[in-house]
Amino acid sequence: MPSGEPLSPQLTELGYYALSRHPVTPAELADEAVLADRIGLGTAFVSERFNIKDAAVLAGALAAVSTRLGIATAATNHNTRHPIVTANMGATLAELSGGRFALGLGRGIAPLWQVLGLANVTGAQLGEITDILRRLWRGETIIGHDGAIGSFPVLHLGVTLASPPPVLLVTMSPRTLQLAGRIADAVVLHTFLSAEATAAAVSTVREAAERAGRDPNSVRIWSVVATVGDDLDEQDQLRRLYGRLATYLQGYPDILMRANGWHTDDLARVRASAAFTSARGAIDATAEAAELAELAKVIPREWVRDCATGSPTACAAAIDRQFELGVDSVIMHGATPTELVPVIEAYRAIRSTRRALPANPGSVALPLSSGVSA
Numbered sequence: 001m002p003s004g005e006p007l008s009p010q011l012t013e014l015g016y017y018a019l020s021r022h023p024v025t026p027a028e029l030a031d032e033a034v035l036a037d038r039i040g041l042g043t044a045f046v047s048e049r050f051n052i053k054d055a056a057v058l059a060g061a062l063a064a065v066s067t068r069l070g071i072a073t074a075a076t077n078h079n080t081r082h083p084i085v086t087a088n089m090g091a092t093l094a095e096l097s098g099g100r101f102a103l104g105l106g107r108g109i110a111p112l113w114q115v116l117g118l119a120n121v122t123g124a125q126l127g128e129i130t131d132i133l134r135r136l137w138r139g140e141t142i143i144g145h146d147g148a149i150g151s152f153p154v155l156h157l158g159v160t161l162a163s164p165p166p167v168l169l170v171t172m173s174p175r176t177l178q179l180a181g182r183i184a185d186a187v188v189l190h191t192f193l194s195a196e197a198t199a200a201a202v203s204t205v206r207e208a209a210e211r212a213g214r215d216p217n218s219v220r221i222w223s224v225v226a227t228v229g230d231d232l233d234e235q236d237q238l239r240r241l242y243g244r245l246a247t248y249l250q251g252y253p254d255i256l257m258r259a260n261g262w263h264t265d266d267l268a269r270v271r272a273s274a275a276f277t278s279a280r281g282a283i284d285a286t287a288e289a290a291e292l293a294e295l296a297k298v299i300p301r302e303w304v305r306d307c308a309t310g311s312p313t314a315c316a317a318a319i320d321r322q323f324e325l326g327v328d329s330v331i332m333h334g335a336t337p338t339e340l341v342p343v344i345e346a347y348r349a350i351r352s353t354r355r356a357l358p359a360n361p362g363s364v365a366l367p368l369s370s371g372v373s374a
Contacts, residue, residue: 005038006038007037007038007040007068008038008039008040008344009040010040010041010042010068010359011040011041011042011344011347011348011351012042012043012070012329012356012357012358012359013042013323013328013329013330013354013357014041014042014043014319014329014330014331014332014344014347015041015042015043015044015045015070015072015222015329015330015331015332015361016036016041016043016044016045016331016332016333016335016336016337016340017044017045017046017047017074017331017333017334018032018033018044018045018046018058018062019032019046019053019058020047020333020334020335020336021334021336022282022284022285023285024049024051024052024053026052026053026057026058026061029058029061029062029065030061030065032044032336032337032338033061033062033065033066033069033337034065034066035337035338035341036066036069036337037066037067037068037069039337039340039341039344040344041069041337041340041344042069042070042329042357042359042361043069043070043071043072043329043331043359043361044062044066044069044070044071044072045072045073045074045104045188045331045361046058046059046062046071046072046073046074046076047074047075048073048075048076048077050112050116055073055076056076056089056093059071059072059073059093059101060092060093060096062097063093063096063097063098063100063101064096066100068100068359069100069359070100070101070102070358070359070360070361071093071097071100071101071102071361072101072102072103072104072168072188072361072362073102073103073104073105074104074106074168074170074188074331075104075105075106075108075169075170075188076103076104076105076106077105077106077107077108077121078105078121078125078126078129078149079108079113079118079119079121079125079149080118083129083132083133083136083149083152083155084136084155084156084157086103086129086133087132087133087136087137087155087157088157089103090103090133090137090164090165091137091157091159091161091164091165093165094161094163094164094165095161099163099360100359100360101165101360102165102166102167102168102185102186102360102361102362102363103133103165103166103167103168103362104167104168104169104170104186104188104362105126105129105130105167105168105169105170106121106169106170106171107120107121107122107126107171107173107176108121109251109252110252111251112251122148123175123176123179124148125148125149126169126176126179127148127179127182127183128147128148128149129149130167130183130184131183132145132149132155133167134164134167136155136156136157137157137160137161137164137165138160138161138164139157139159139160139161140156141154141155141156142154142155142156165360165362166185166186166360166361166362166363167183167184167185167186167362168180168184168185168186168187168188168220168222168361168362169184169186169187169188170187170188170190171187171188171189171190172189172190172193172197172201172255172256172259173255173259174204177201177204177205177208178204178205178208179208180205180208180219181204181205181206181207181208181209181210181211181212181214181216181219182208182209182211182212182214183212184219185219185220185362185363186219186220186221186222186361186362186363187201187205187219187220187221187222188222188224188331189201189221189222189223189224189327190224190248190256190259191224191225191226191244191245191248191333191334192226192245192248192256192260192303192304192307193223193224193259193260193306194260194261194302194305194306195306195321195325196260196261197259197260197261198223198306198322198325198327199325199326201221201259202221202325202326202327203326205219205221206219206326217364218364218365219364220328220329220357220361220362220363220364221326221327221328221329222327222328222329222330222331222361223322223325223327223329223330223331224330224331224333225306225307225308225318225319225322225330225331225332225333226240226241226244226245226304226307226308226309226333226334227307227308227309227315227319227332227333227334227335227340227343228240228241228307228308228309228334228335229309229310229311229312229315229335229339229342229343230309230310230311231339231342232339235289235292237309238289238292238293238295238296239284239287239292240284240334240335241296241304241307241309241334242292242295242296242299242304243283243284243287243292243295244283244284244334245295245299245303245304246270246275246276246279246283246284246287246295246299247282247283247284247285249267249270249271249276250276250279250282250283253267253271260303262300262303266299266300266303269298270295270298270299273294273295273298274291274294275287275290275291275292275294275295275298276295278291283295306318306321308332308343312342312343312345312346313346315332315343315346316343316344316346316347316349316350317350319332319343319347320347320350320351320352323354328355328357328364329357329361
């Protein structure tokens with residue numbers, strides 16, 4: 001952190017995705033994080049792609065260059081690592097960050113697992129790996145495990161963590177939302193959920209927590225809002241809005257359609273477009289200007305209705321409206337900390353009193369020594 005640079009009061013309820021643009025330049029991560037820390041953003045989330053976005057490496061870099069910033073994987077996948085490797089990753093990052101790290105897990109994309117020769121991730125596996133990780137971080141030795149995630153003669157980490165990392169689940173599936181309500185410390189929803197879908201997801205998590213005998217408010221819920229300001233050039237706006245949505249429709253269209261109650265005939269029109277059928281990879285990374293313009297025409301406007309778009313004031317208002325849906329925190333997706341500076345300033349001007357939350361994105365419980373205020 002440069003000396004003499006004042007730290008703005010931290011907005012622990014707000015986060016951003018690190019390195020959210022394509023193509024990715026990992027070296028930009030450090031300057032992003034330093035600025036995010038200075039302007040008061042709460043958490044940097046790391047999404048993982050199997051190119052040059054390794055979640056453990058990026059999270060470690062975030063811990064090294066920031067002082068207050070919460071850090072979370074959102075998400076990594078347990079099926080790509082041995083349980084001890086995942087436990088080691090979580091333990092190391094928890095210690096390195098001084099308790100600012102949360103381990104975010106998700107199902108991932110089924111077609112990708114098929115290409116890589118890996119089995120699909122199930123809810124049973126997510127529940128089992130969460131339990132095993134917590135036991136390992138408590139210092140337990142697990143002998144002869146044989147379950148949903150596989151068979152392991154001995155699992156032992158060799159340390160006992162005083163403050164183990166929270167576990168958050170990244171999902172929009174009703175069943176996994178219910179699982180999260182039963183077992184997770186926090187939940188990250190999904191970009192491009194409508195206001196109605198977000199409110200329904202919140203209810204699903206809270207109700208499942210209550211049925212499991214938990215305090216419904218003990219699960220921290222993050223919504224994810226595509227944030228695309230009008231200061232960007234038109235092609236960049238289209239890429240971050242319609243290009244990114246089209247990319248999700250490449251990977252897991254059915255679940256996104258069901259979550260939002262979108263009509264399948266609209267999806268058919270999107271899939272029939274030349275921009276979709278001629279895609280050369282992830283659309284948000286490869287589409288050209290004409291293809292992005294075509295996507296903007298065929299994707300229904302209501303599918304991006306609840307995104308944060310327009311002026312900084314309009315973006316801030318859209319972010320603030322998320323809290324009316326029952327979420328605790330909001331990730332502003334697709335914008336860098338530099339691009340978020342005017343949005344943050346506009347948000348501070350309209351921000352109402354919020355429940356005080358810790359910097360760790362997987363927790364709602366403030367440490368006794370915390371100076372965080374609403």
